[in-house]
Amino acid sequence: MPDLNQRKKRATAVFDLLDPLYTRQKTALTYKTPFELLISTILSAQCTDKQVNTVTRTLFQKYRSPGDFLSVPVSELEADIRPTGFFRNKAKSIRGCAQGLMDLYQGQVPATMGELLKLPGVGRKTANCVLGAAFDIPGVVVDTHVKRLALRLELTENKDPDKIEADLGELLPKKRWRRFSDLLIYHGRAVCKARNPDHGACVLLEHCPSNTI
Numbered sequence: 001m002p003d004l005n006q007r008k009k010r011a012t013a014v015f016d017l018l019d020p021l022y023t024r025q026k027t028a029l030t031y032k033t034p035f036e037l038l039i040s041t042i043l044s045a046q047c048t049d050k051q052v053n054t055v056t057r058t059l060f061q062k063y064r065s066p067g068d069f070l071s072v073p074v075s076e077l078e079a080d081i082r083p084t085g086f087f088r089n090k091a092k093s094i095r096g097c098a099q100g101l102m103d104l105y106q107g108q109v110p111a112t113m114g115e116l117l118k119l120p121g122v123g124r125k126t127a128n129c130v131l132g133a134a135f136d137i138p139g140v141v142v143d144t145h146v147k148r149l150a151l152r153l154e155l156t157e158n159k160d161p162d163k164i165e166a167d168l169g170e171l172l173p174k175k176r177w178r179r180f181s182d183l184l185i186y187h188g189r190a191v192c193k194a195r196n197p198d199h200g201a202c203v204l205l206e207h208c209p210s211n212t213i
């Protein structure tokens with residue numbers, strides 16, 4: 001793996017090349033409150049943002065507070081979120097999270113990583129999404145795309161998301177963290193796909209040790 005200086009230079013080049021290419025919208029998820037964003041983020045695991053938005057359009061009319069998610073039988077919640085996939089696990093996570101919000105934070109979504117991580121069903125990825133989009137607090141979001149691109153670009157050699165988060169955090173100033181994660185996510189979806197990455201169409205070609213051209 002390149003040394004820290006080389007990785008910093010590479011991360012900066014990657015940022016500068018991708019930045020003009022992708023939307024500056026902080027999240028494609030539709031939400032009105034940090035609570036809605038938190039629920040949407042939980043629902044977005046293994047599901048497109050578009051599909052989550054379709055489901056939450058009606059979901060958030062029915063469920064307006066953490067208590068609402070606890071006041072129906074779990075089977076009803078499962079049916080309401082079924083189109084997002086993995087609905088049993090997601091219903092469990094949402095109810096655990098809702099209960100945690102009521103027990104620990106008077107039903108309000110807290111604005112620190114430490115407090116968010118105390119909520120059942122909330123990991124660092126979800127917490128960073130919520131902190132970045134709802135509270136403008138910088139964080140590196142490590143999802144499957146960020147992980148794949150960070151490894152292909154040799155910005156990390158770790159596979160564990162928490163370690164990748166720490167590695168990427170070393171490479172760029174805090175104010176660039178969130179945007180950098182978003183750029184890797186967009187580029188992973190559009191060009192550097194899990195299967196058949198389109199090296200020929202990739203602006204990162206000359207900086208990428210994994211290009212096979």
Ligand code: SF4
Nearest residue numbers: 192197199202208211
């Ligand atoms: S050159 Fe290929 S492997 Fe490297 S970032 Fe671009 S698409 Fe991905």
